[in-house]
Amino acid sequence: MGPPHELDDEARTLLSGERAALEAGLADAEHAVDDVRRARSDADADDEHDPEGSTLSQQWSHTHGLVVSLRERLAENAAAVARLDAGTYGVCVRCGQPVGAARLGARPSAALCVACASR
Numbered sequence: 417m418g419p420p421h422e423l424d425d426e427a428r429t430l431l432s433g434e435r436a437a438l439e440a441g442l443a444d445a446e447h448a449v450d451d452v453r454r455a456r457s458d459a460d461a462d463d464e465h466d467p468e469g470s471t472l473s474q475q476w477s478h479t480h481g482l483v484v485s486l487r488e489r490l491a492e493n494a495a496a497v498a499r500l501d502a503g504t505y506g507v508c509v510r511c512g513q514p515v516g517a518a519r520l521g522a523r524p525s526a527a528l529c530v531a532c533a534s535r
């Protein structure tokens with residue numbers, strides 16, 4: 417195989433590195449969600465009107481939001497691996513134009529070219 421195969425290997429390496437980082441971040445974020453949930457139920461047991469309650473709500477929505485966005489990015493990563501397997505990696509899923517090497521280097525799981533992503 418020629419250069420395209422080498423590019424696929426590189427993409428696969430980038431994607432598996434990204435996935436490992438996302439999974440580690442997700443594990444941390446899920447722990448944080450559990451901690452906040454536990455703290456909240458303790459706070460509720462003590463006093464429903466505890467001023468700490470609103471801080472904990474903010475913490476919960478922040479950590480929960482982080483979990484949601486990391487899960488979305490893991491799904492994007494899995495979809496990029498599937499495109500790699502299908503031979504369509506690096507092609508914009510919307511317009512069919514190349515996503516671009518610079519963009520893929522910065523964000524290996526990018527599904528859209530710059531033009532489509534900014535639309």
Ligand SMILES: [Zn+2]
Nearest residue numbers: 508511529532
């Ligand atoms: Zn596009």
